[in-house]
Amino acid sequence: MSSSITRFQEDVTRTILELRKAIKIIINCLPEKVESPHDVYQVLGLDKKLGWRMYKIVNEEDLFFAAQFVPGRHSFGRFIKSCKSKGVAKGYLQNAVRAVEYFYEIIDIHSGDRHSMDMMLMASSRDGRDQAMNTLxxxxxxxxxxxxxxxxxxxxxxxxxxxxxxxxxxxxxxxxxxxxxxxxxxxxxxxxxxxxxxxxxxxxxxxxxxxxxxxxxxxxxxxxxxxxxxxxxxxxxxxxxxxxxxxxxxxxxxxxxxxxxxxxxxxxxxxxxxxxxxxxxxxxxxxxxxxxxxxxxxxxxxxxxxxxxxxxxxxxxxxxxxxxxxxxxxxxxxxxxxxxxxxxxxxxxxxxxxxxxxxxxxxxxxxxxxxxxxxxxxxxxxxxxxxxxxxxxxxxxxxxxxxxxxxx
Known part of the structure; x- marks a missing residue:
């Protein structure tokens, strides 16, 4: 049991660090400065919820807590499309897409569905554990x-x-x-x-x-x-x-x-x-x-x-x-x-x-x-x-x- 938990934590840590790095590079390439969730959805023309999610992935210290904010494929695609329209280089966008696909892969490996994955993430999260227990x-x-x-x-x-x-x-x-x-x-x-x-x-x-x-x-x-x-x-x-x-x-x-x-x-x-x-x-x-x-x-x-x-x-x-x-x-x-x-x-x-x-x-x-x-x-x-x-x-x-x- 302990080895499977360790693998889960290692996979999440590696994947979220890669995704965070890719998104951060994209945001730094935008023509306007982004310093808050408001800036994300204002600059990219996204809805507030998606802009807030992208900001939290980059800025949340607790990686397991940050992982719950990774959006689904369709929503992440809208983020990529908006960044492309702002002139972000294709290579940076492809890196982000690969990183988020790795995250979807570990969902299939460790939980099989997103709802179960979020539950496992919160159980491993330093900041989200109590919040998850209260909600559940x-x-x-x-x-x-x-x-x-x-x-x-x-x-x-x-x-x-x-x-x-x-x-x-x-x-x-x-x-x-x-x-x-x-x-x-x-x-x-x-x-x-x-x-x-x-x-x-x-x-x-x-x-x-x-x-x-x-x-x-x-x-x-x-x-x-x-x-x-x-x-x-x-x-x-x-x-x-x-x-x-x-x-x-x-x-x-x-x-x-x-x-x-x-x-x-x-x-x-x-x-x-x-x-x-x-x-x-x-x-x-x-x-x-x-x-x-x-x-x-x-x-x-x-x-x-x-x-x-x-x-x-x-x-x-x-x-x-x-x-x-x-x-x-x-x-x-x-x-x-x-x-x-x-x-x-x-x-x-x-x-x-x-x-x-x-x-x-x-x-x-x-x-x-x-x-x-x-x-x-x-x-x-x-x-x-x-x-x-x-x-x-x-x-x-x-x-x-x-x-x-x-x-x-």
């Missing part, structure tokens, strides 16, 4: 929204690690939300939520036992733990069903299509005394993960850590997203690097208190956070918020937040 993730979102028949604007997963009545332990609460859920075709059913989570090095399945809103134990197979104030009205029609992979799940049934029937669903659950303040021997990091199944434009993972837990954190967290095509999630230690989605994701320490949590992506979020803290009888000023945000996340996938442990 957005395209994937729209494709999956159509294929799966459902989409949402924002997925929220907020965890609260707070003081417990049980000595040496912490209570753990979770607020999960999907906002502006839209069905794109009739007959679509979709898993929205689950009351289970996974903990420890072995990633054992556990279940939340209380609802945040009522603060009481309940059978989560019989009652969906809505935070009703923050759900759409009427309440989303969720029902508990059994899943082979993850115990009970809450399924959204069939309903109307389109923006006139958008749905917001928010649930809140808590389990008491399940997380140790002092990490177990053998633990090396704090790890929290969230799985993604629904096509969304935005993912927000918010982690509210109590000050007693902050003392065990290095305070320099990292995050990575892994494809779940070959796996059903699990602890990061048991995942393979082959599954990593090439993205630059960085958790940020936002601050303390409820006001710092504001985001326009979640309706009434500051008020929601305040209600959660009141229900749990915790002081929000004793918590620190770390936020990880991802635009157009890939599905299915798992986002992992990791921070090294500090032992006092």
């Amino acid at each position: 993730r957005k395209q994937s979102y729209y494709a999956q929204s159509h294929l799966l028949g459902l989409q949402a604007e924002t997925q929220l997963d907020a965890w609260f690690f707070g003081p417990s009545a049980e000595t040496g332990m912490l209570d753990v609460a979770e607020v999960k939300g999907l906002f502006a859920i839209r069905r794109n075709r009739p007959g679509v059913k979709w898993v929205i939520d689950t009351p289970c989570f996974f903990a420890g090095k072995t990633h054992e399945e556990q279940f939340f036992t209380e609802t945040i809103e009522s603060g009481s134990h309940c059978n989560l197979m019989e009652r969906v733990p809505f935070l009703e104030k923050y759900c759409s009205d009427p309440l989303p029609a969720l029902k508990a069903v059994t899943s082979q992979n993850c115990g009970p799940v809450y399924e959204l049934g069939d309903g109307p299509v389109g923006n006139t029937s958008l749905i917001d669903t928010v649930t809140g659950t808590v389990s008491r005394g399940i997380f140790p303040v002092s990490p177990d021997e053998g633990e090396t990091c704090h790890e929290v993960s969230v799985r993604l199944y629904t096509p969304v434009q935005n993912l927000i993972l918010d982690l509210f850590f109590h000050e007693t837990m902050v003392d065990t954190m290095a305070g320099n967290p990292s995050a990575k997203m892994l494809f779940d095509y070959y796996s059903h999630g699990g602890a990061l230690a048991y995942r393979s690097d082959r599954d990593i989605v090439p993205m630059n994701i960085k958790p940020l320490m936002i601050g303390s208190g409820t006001g710092c949590g504001y985001t326009p992506l979640v309706p009434c979020y500051t008020e929601m956070i305040a209600d959660v803290f009141r229900s749990l009888r915790w002081d929000p000023d004793e918590f620190v918020l770390y936020r990880t945000s991802v635009g157009f996340p890939v599905v299915p996938s798992t986002l992992y937040y990791v921070d090294k442990l500090v032992r006092n």
